[in-house]
Amino acid sequence: MNAKPSQPSVDFDIQRVRADFPLLSRTVHGKPLVYFDNANTSQKPAQVIEAVDRHYREHNANVARAVHQLGEEATAAYEGARDKLAAFIHAGSRNEVVLTSGTTQSMNLVAYSYALPRLQPGDAIVTTVMEHHANIVPWQLVAARSGAIVKAAPIDQRGELIVEKFFELLTPEVKLACVAHVSNVLGTVNPVREIARECRRRGIPLLVDGSQAMPHRPVDVQALGCDFYAITGHKMLAPTGTGALWAKREHLQSMPPFFGGGEMIREVRFDGTTFAEPPHKFEAGTPNIAGFAGVGAAIDYIQALGFEAIRAWEHELLSYATERLRDIPGLRIFGEAADKEPVISFLIEGAQATDVATLLDLEGVAVRSGHHCAHPLMQFYGVPATLRASLAFYNTREEVDAFIAALLKVRKLLM
Numbered sequence: 001m002n003a004k005p006s007q008p009s010v011d012f013d014i015q016r017v018r019a020d021f022p023l024l025s026r027t028v029h030g031k032p033l034v035y036f037d038n039a040n041t042s043q044k045p046a047q048v049i050e051a052v053d054r055h056y057r058e059h060n061a062n063v064a065r066a067v068h069q070l071g072e073e074a075t076a077a078y079e080g081a082r083d084k085l086a087a088f089i090h091a092g093s094r095n096e097v098v099l100t101s102g103t104t105q106s107m108n109l110v111a112y113s114y115a116l117p118r119l120q121p122g123d124a125i126v127t128t129v130m131e132h133h134a135n136i137v138p139w140q141l142v143a144a145r146s147g148a149i150v151k152a153a154p155i156d157q158r159g160e161l162i163v164e165k166f167f168e169l170l171t172p173e174v175k176l177a178c179v180a181h182v183s184n185v186l187g188t189v190n191p192v193r194e195i196a197r198e199c200r201r202r203g204i205p206l207l208v209d210g211s212q213a214m215p216h217r218p219v220d221v222q223a224l225g226c227d228f229y230a231i232t233g234h235k236m237l238a239p240t241g242t243g244a245l246w247a248k249r250e251h252l253q254s255m256p257p258f259f260g261g262g263e264m265i266r267e268v269r270f271d272g273t274t275f276a277e278p279p280h281k282f283e284a285g286t287p288n289i290a291g292f293a294g295v296g297a298a299i300d301y302i303q304a305l306g307f308e309a310i311r312a313w314e315h316e317l318l319s320y321a322t323e324r325l326r327d328i329p330g331l332r333i334f335g336e337a338a339d340k341e342p343v344i345s346f347l348i349e350g351a352q353a354t355d356v357a358t359l360l361d362l363e364g365v366a367v368r369s370g371h372h373c374a375h376p377l378m379q380f381y382g383v384p385a386t387l388r389a390s391l392a393f394y395n396t397r398e399e400v401d402a403f404i405a406a407l408l409k410v411r412k413l414l415m
Contacts, residue, residue: 012313017305017394020045024394031364034399034406039184039212039343039390040368041234044294048237051297055290063289064263064280074289081292082279084299085244089229090220093249098279099287102243103211104134106230109245109282110207111138113255114228115176121147126169126204127178128153128161129380130186133373135178135209148175152376159186159335166195170202177206181213185372185388186335187318187343189213196225205251211235215392216314216341218307221246237298239291245282252278259284310393317391317400318342324404328411334386342391345372348407351414353385359413363406 018024021043026033035043055077061070063078078099086094100106115125125139129152139150151174153166161179170177177199182189192208199206205227213219215236221229228251233242247255257264257275261284266274275281302310321344325331330349348356357369368388371378378384389403 028364034365036389038392048294048297052294055293077293081296098245098282103230103232106245113258116142119146119148123148180209187340188337189339239294241288242291314342345386359410
């Protein structure tokens with residue numbers, strides 16, 4: 001093994017940051033926890049936990065349904081999260097932000113409310129081979145109902161989208177194009193602005209899956225030039241069951257509601273119902289109010305730390321971890337794009353991914369094993385599963401070292 005530098009090149013007060021995350025101090029199987037499953041879900045800082053706790057202790061009531069003090073406080077927190085999200089992604093208006101349970105609901109909202117009414121036999125939806133199932137299955141479902149088809153643009157062995165092939169698929173029958181901003185398996189950052197520009201030239205709306213981008217980089221939906229942008233809260237420090245769909249105002253105006261029920265209406269009569277204006281016409285039922293109080297706190301935390309610091313530290317960790325992994329004999333890394341976020345998928349020759357992950361867990365190391373909700377990508381690489389180590393700004397170089405030591409131990413046991 002080559003000697004490794006012991007000091008980071010980035011000035012980042014990692015111990016101060018880690019002190020904000022209570023779960024990082026626990027042990028697993030008697031070993032200090034090394035949490036490298038951040039692409040699955042992020043850990044939550046005390047500020048987010050306290051915001052959720054404070055809602056239930058001090059403000060618990062339903063939103064938009066009562067004029068009493070608690071109802072007004074709950075509504076202010078819920079709508080305040082919409083305001084923060086709108087500013088966070090540089091939306092043109094707060095009314096372009098629909099609050100959802102996460103990216104999956106956001107995708108299905110676009111599938112059934114936007115795409116399905118517009119699809120006819122012979123039409124097409126374009127996506128890519130690297131997508132999460134949430135950016136494949138909804139399109140297949142509406143295609144099956146309408147007689148349309150779903151086409152997938154290829155990638156190369158480095159895990160980079162072959163952009164020219166994507167553009168070739170943008171033929172006149174395409175009614176929607178869909179792409180991940182960042183791959184959840186490979187960490188690949190797709191050239192969304194370039195893709196959006198070509199889609200606009202052809203009059204094709206573009207949906208972007210932003211689940212894996214939002215925790216790692218600033219997002220400006222207007223600058224990107226897309227039509228829809230789907231967001232997951234629980235991957236960006238917020239509680240589970242939170243997320244959003246940003247969409248251009250004209251799309252939201254033209255889309256019928258996907259869910260029906262309370263609070264998404266203006267008036268209900270048996271001879272016909274009129275609906276609220278967007279975004280509220282897409283928000284039927286009681287939402288995850290406490291969760292969105294946590295979303296607001298998560299955004300505050302990220303903004304206070306700053307993406308410049310987050311990105312510098314995460315890319316220091318990505319570089320260091322990748323270098324250490326390359327030294328392990330028989331280890332294959334999947335996804336080595338020139339532009340990527342801190343996600344490393346890999347396999348060790350002769351070892352099953354699940355066996356490695358199980359034994360790593362006994363060493364206190366949490367990584368993901370499996371197909372990562374990306375079966376077509378696994379099929380492209382000819383493997384049933386990979387291991388995935390996904391890093392966050394609260395991880396350390398010492399944790400990388402512990403991960404590598406555990407991996408070498410596991411490899412010896414399995415060889």
